[in-house]
Amino acid sequence: MFTSQGPSLRELAVQALSSVERGYDLLAPKFDRTPFRTPDRMLDAVEEALAQREGTFGSGLDLCCGTGAGLGMLRRLCRDRVTGVDVSAGMLAEAARAHPQGVDLERADALALPARLWNSYDLAVSFGAFGHFLPAERPALFGAVHRALRPGGVFAFPIGAPIPVTSPLWWAVAGFDSAMRVRNAVWRPPFVMYYRTFPFGPVRTDLRAAGFTVETVPLTPFGHRPDGTPHWRLLLARKPGV
Structure with missing residues (x-):
């Protein structure tokens, strides 16, 4: 929920009428006091699942790291270099304040990671950012991550x-997505943020097309639906080894 220390309605409105990059620059100082920050419960569940399934890693990359919510998790899971990448300078400034040591921060477009990051990481993670990418952009996004990972x-x-x-x-997120489509049809620059553009089936297909093998494990702290399927899963897309 929003708090009195979070952004005002006016600040949220200004952000919503800005570009994605500029909007997050404006929101950055108060971002961690909004519902948009990835909850610690989710970060803890992912960390536990990765530690149990994979153990530790060499180097780690947090794609679209924002204010750095996932960087602490990466530092605990990774023995070597940890890097956070984001397009917003404001969000990176907050991440730098939260993690003054042990983390490299790079301002870069996730769709075109710089060549100096290629073939450099053993683990890449991302939290809460995929709504900022249209379905047609997923191949470029997944291709960029594939290049950044080691075999x-x-x-x-x-x-x-x-x-x-x-x-x-369902009706709340459908209404939000519809409102964003109307906003982007009548206002420039666009602010791309949709909640229903990242379904598992097409995502798995695009990951496989990018060269990954794909499996999932349940995130058990979040329980199961009445049909027995988990509410949340951790998707593990692996770049084949040599």
Whole structure:
């Protein structure tokens, strides 16, 4: 929930009428006091699943790291270099304040990671950022991560079960996505943020097309739906080894 220390309605409105980069520059100082920050419960569940499944890693990359919520997790899981990448200078400034040591921060477009980052990481993660990429951009996004990973490296991120149409949450996110489409049709620059553009089936297909093998493990702290399927899974996309 928003708090009195978080952004005002006016600040949120200004952000929503800006570009993605500029919007997050404006929101950065108060971002961690909004509901948009990845909850610690999710970060802890992902860390536990990775530690149990994979053990430790060499170097780690947090793609679209924002204010650095996932960087502490990477520092605990990785023995060597940890890097956070984001397009927003404001968000990176907050990440630098939160992690003054032990982390490299790079301002870069996730769709075109610089060549100096290629073939450098054993683990890549991302939290809460995929709504900023249109479905047509997924091949470029996954290709960029594939290039950044070493052979045998893993791209890991949580993915939720489909929301049933009978749920009020389905109607809430559908309404939000519709409002964003109208906003982007009539206002420039666009602010790309959608909640229903990252379904598991097409995502798995695009990951495989980018050269990954794909598996999932349940994030057990979040429980299961009535049909027995998990509410949240950790997707593990692996770059084949040599």
